[in-house]
Amino acid sequence: MTAFDGDETARQWPRDSRMECGICWTVYDPAVGDDVWQIPAGTAFADLPEDWRCPTCDAPRSKFMLLGTGDGGGRG
Ligand SMILES: [Zn+2]
Numbered sequence: 001m002t003a004f005d006g007d008e009t010a011r012q013w014p015r016d017s018r019m020e021c022g023i024c025w026t027v028y029d030p031a032v033g034d035d036v037w038q039i040p041a042g043t044a045f046a047d048l049p050e051d052w053r054c055p056t057c058d059a060p061r062s063k064f065m066l067l068g069t070g071d072g073g074g075r076g
Pocket residue numbers: 021022023024025026054055056057058059
């Protein structure tokens with residue numbers, strides 16, 4: 001659709017968005033951070049280092065998908 005994709009897409013998501021690895025379903029939660037990469041709690045997915053990868057399966061950031069806004073859900 002547009003000339004850019006990948007990381008640029010993440011910038012429009014809410015900073016508290018949780019992201020799920022499309023390979024192993026590991027969830028990155030900004031409220032928790034990432035012990036493996038020594039990412040402090042409160043770090044948005046969009047603010048992760050460019051070379052950040054899934055701590056479980058080493059998938060690149062581009063493999064992660066938006067999991068939801070954490071509003072409780074119930075419908076779907
Ligand atoms: Zn993974």
